[in-house]
Amino acid sequence: MSLADTIPCLSEETAPDTRSRILATADAYFREIGYQKTTVADIARALKMSPANVYRFFDSKKAINEAVLERLIGEVEALISEIADRPGLDPTERLVAAIETLHRDCTRRCEAFPRVHEMIEAAMAESWDVCRHHVARITAGFERIIRDGVARGVFEAADPAEAAACVHAAIARYTHPVLVGKSPLQPAPSVEAMTAFLLRSLAPRGPRP
Amino acid sequence: MSLADTIPCLSEETAPDTRSRILATADAYFREIGYQKTTVADIARALKMSPANVYRFFDSKKAINEAVLERLIGEVEALISEIADRPGLDPTERLVAAIETLHRDCTRRCEAFPRVHEMIEAAMAESWDVCRHHVARITAGFERIIRDGVARGVFEAADPAEAAACVHAAIARYTHPVLVGKSPLQPAPSVEAMTAFLLRSLAPRGPRP
Known part of the structure; x- marks a missing residue:
């Protein structure tokens, strides 16, 4: 299973959806690439959103x-x-x-x-x-x-x-x-x-x- | 105690002396700077010898x-x-x-x-x-x-x-x-x-x- 398969699809969504998509993506990156090498920018890029949008939900890695x-x-x-x-x-x-x-x-x-x-x-x-x-x-x-x-x-x-x-x-x-x-x-x-x-x-x- | 204090003095010495000076220096570096950040070149430099001389005694970090x-x-x-x-x-x-x-x-x-x-x-x-x-x-x-x-x-x-x-x-x-x-x-x-x-x-x- 590739990392991309584990990342939820983009869709019109509510704030709780965005939050859980960030978590699912971070989870996949932390498991596959490791916590140390994963950046907030990686997570944002995978979700096609800005790092600033990730930081609206979580104030740090x-x-x-x-x-x-x-x-x-x-x-x-x-x-x-x-x-x-x-x-x-x-x-x-x-x-x-x-x-x-x-x-x-x-x-x-x-x-x-x-x-x-x-x-x-x-x-x-x-x-x-x-x-x-x-x-x-x-x-x-x-x-x-x-x-x-x-x-x-x-x-x-x-x-x-x-x-x-x-x-x-x-x-x-x-x-x-x-x-x-x-x-x-x-x-x-x-x-x-x-x-x-x-x-x-x-x-x-x-x-x- | 600074790292330099723990490094044995240079002197005319035998091969066992050199080996144990390398170990004492490595030990001090591993404890203070950490194993990951210490290089064989650091150890050689502290002992004023070439890395090649360290490798005569130990084939790897x-x-x-x-x-x-x-x-x-x-x-x-x-x-x-x-x-x-x-x-x-x-x-x-x-x-x-x-x-x-x-x-x-x-x-x-x-x-x-x-x-x-x-x-x-x-x-x-x-x-x-x-x-x-x-x-x-x-x-x-x-x-x-x-x-x-x-x-x-x-x-x-x-x-x-x-x-x-x-x-x-x-x-x-x-x-x-x-x-x-x-x-x-x-x-x-x-x-x-x-x-x-x-x-x-x-x-x-x-x-x-």
Whole structure:
């Protein structure tokens, strides 16, 4: 698929349409050419509009990246939220599924778009709130699963919020685009082995003999 | 301290001296100016020698980086190896000390030299063996601690090598320069909370009632 195919057609349109066309075009450029090499002028040219018109909607490339990331991140968060609250799966199965989903989603995006990590690195450098809110929302999904597991007696955690943050931080090697995208070959145990190791930390203890 | 202060003096010298002066100069440039912006010509100019003379010792900037990293990495590995085999500390204390040491060393280097992560990223992109051996040697230190803990009955791990690899991968957020250097503010539990979470996974289980 060429970049041109991903850019929405010009038509008579409203402001929200223009805004979403800018985002779709920026998204395609950031993924294919990379965040660093894409300019606001590139995005404007692809849309046959002036850079000044782009700046009517977004005051910087940073602001465009934040909006592009919000959308991408929103998709991942919806997946995790759905798993966290899925009926019919026990808490262990939900935790396994949530980790597996984050890992697969990250790996898939990094393989399909080898420059996607540039968008995340730019956000890590200059858009702290976007990163912070994303970490908080994914961790909140883990926390709901762990709290439910504690309530059902299948997990034990004195502080489910902290346990959730630990699980989330511990899987960075498998779910953080900066590590997954840049070092797909870096030696590490399988995600299944890591998940089993983390689940062991959450397992209830019998009283010691 | 200026960059010039870190460059060794010219003197009549042997080939090993020249090699180590090239490494010390490259090291200073990579830390201060960054791996990307440093050229072999910069290193040669600082040493008042020709680039051709540098190439007599190292056939590429990549080869220089590998030698610089081997030295830096060797220091970290020696620290961890010493802790892993330290008499008088029990296995839990040794695991805590090893994680704390890796975290403190990484944080200190990233704070002192904000561009140090470029050297590591370059190695991740083009010097796989250096990365792989480093991960293997640090993980081997964790494995010795865990095996000793299993032998003494203070840890339980069906596969100590895999448990060691999981502990090492789980602390990437605290010990990998690409995450520590680029996102010192990224939300995460304290390293102490993470260590306690991982130790819980290694704790022996009493038989369930």
